[in-house]
Amino acid sequence: MITRKDFRELAEFEGADPDCAITFYFQPARPSNKSHREEAILAKDLVRQALREAEKNGRNLCARADLQRILELTGEWKGNRSKAKAVFACSGRNVWQEFDLPPQLARTQLFVNRRFHLKELALLMGGQPRLWLAVVDGHRARFFDLYLDEVREREALFAPLSRRGRGDGFAGYDAGHAERSVNDETLHHFKNVAEFLKQALDKGSFDRLIVGCQDIHWREFETHLHPYVKKRLLGRFAAEVGSVTDQQVRQQGDRILQESLAQHRHDQVCEVLSQARSNGRGVTGLRRVLRSLEMGEVQTLLMTENYSAHAVECTSCSHLDAHMVRYCPVCGRSTQELEDVCEAIVPAAIRRDVDLVYVNEEPDFERVGSIAALLRFRPGKKKSVAASAS
Ligand SMILES: [Zn+2]
Numbered sequence: 001m002i003t004r005k006d007f008r009e010l011a012e013f014e015g016a017d018p019d020c021a022i023t024f025y026f027q028p029a030r031p032s033n034k035s036h037r038e039e040a041i042l043a044k045d046l047v048r049q050a051l052r053e054a055e056k057n058g059r060n061l062c063a064r065a066d067l068q069r070i071l072e073l074t075g076e077w078k079g080n081r082s083k084a085k086a087v088f089a090c091s092g093r094n095v096w097q098e099f100d101l102p103p104q105l106a107r108t109q110l111f112v113n114r115r116f117h118l119k120e121l122a123l124l125m126g127g128q129p130r131l132w133l134a135v136v137d138g139h140r141a142r143f144f145d146l147y148l149d150e151v152r153e154r155e156a157l158f159a160p161l162s163r164r165g166r167g168d169g170f171a172g173y174d175a176g177h178a179e180r181s182v183n184d185e186t187l188h189h190f191k192n193v194a195e196f197l198k199q200a201l202d203k204g205s206f207d208r209l210i211v212g213c214q215d216i217h218w219r220e221f222e223t224h225l226h227p228y229v230k231k232r233l234l235g236r237f238a239a240e241v242g243s244v245t246d247q248q249v250r251q252q253g254d255r256i257l258q259e260s261l262a263q264h265r266h267d268q269v270c271e272v273l274s275q276a277r278s279n280g281r282g283v284t285g286l287r288r289v290l291r292s293l294e295m296g297e298v299q300t301l302l303m304t305e306n307y308s309a310h311a312v313e314c315t316s317c318s319h320l321d322a323h324m325v326r327y328c329p330v331c332g333r334s335t336q337e338l339e340d341v342c343e344a345i346v347p348a349a350i351r352r353d354v355d356l357v358y359v360n361e362e363p364d365f366e367r368v369g370s371i372a373a374l375l376r377f378r379p380g381k382k383k384s385v386a387a388s389a390s
Helices: 004-012 036-056 061-075 119-125 163-167 175-202 215-224 227-231 246-277 286-294 342-351 363-367 381-389
Strands: 021-026 084-090 095-101 109-113 131-136 140-147 150-158 208-213 233-237 282-284 298-304 311-314 335-338 355-359 371-375
Touching (some): 036 061, 036 109, 061 095, 119 355, 131 175, 131 246, 140 175, 140 246, 208 215, 227 233, 246 298, 246 363, 286 298, 286 371, 342 355
Parallel strands (some): 131 208, 298 355
Antiparallel strands (some): 021 109, 282 371, 311 335
């Protein structure tokens, strides 16, 4: 599985030639669709076509070698692949990175460019927290972590069988007393689990939490959760500790995560629109977004999933401009045209730890240009400079 470190390193890559960085995404057909083989054939055609084009323009042996290797890779795929795949290659710089991904890409695609095409990967990884699922009942707790479709079971906690077990057949044991002990033990167990979660959060083991728990236990357990832990709680589902499977953990975790991400995206769109309207911590439209990115002001970059725009990039200082100017307004050197400005801003955002949010079906957002940014701080004085310049 791909890590954030891998992701950053890919974003830092810049090739020597405009067509030496190869990005290949393979999306298998959905299991409901029977054409698995066809997906692999389509992928092969895509690579063959790129190879023919590379041969036609006669240069860049490096790209041709990489495309050939990708073609061989797709040839090895027999039968059904359930995972998606991403390959990043530049043999001239000794880069060959292959990653298995959850089958959630929009489609199979191939890009030949100066940089790696990271938008699809950013879309997949965007907002993916380190997620823990705690499945809890009155005397047991199991912990799972879920990252990009992969479930791993971690520790488990079991309350020791003390009076609860022995009490059943223990002659002369006061029934009311036994019941009270059970409650005490459950209480003690919930406190232990809550404390364990707090320590795990303090250690940075997870960012977000989902709890699997039956209704009868939930109300009591919830009261013991530390307020910090509670803030990280995305939701709850009903589950049995003894019988819960990895499959259920993945499905429930994914469902609750997707719902909460959709809500979060919507909240951020509302936030950036209202901030932009009040001249506060928000800007909309490509021109202002590029300026804020260059100033290092951007905290969160929002764009529609299919956002694309022409722009120019300075060959010397890397300044990006939404106006198609031949010479850089900053340093005066020549510029080159970018077919899609995302080629430059997505890696730049990843390198600078800017959160990327891809927005879907938000008409108000599309009306202001389909791209916007939440800023770390209010632009202040710069704002009036920008206003007088425009
Ligand atoms: Zn420049």
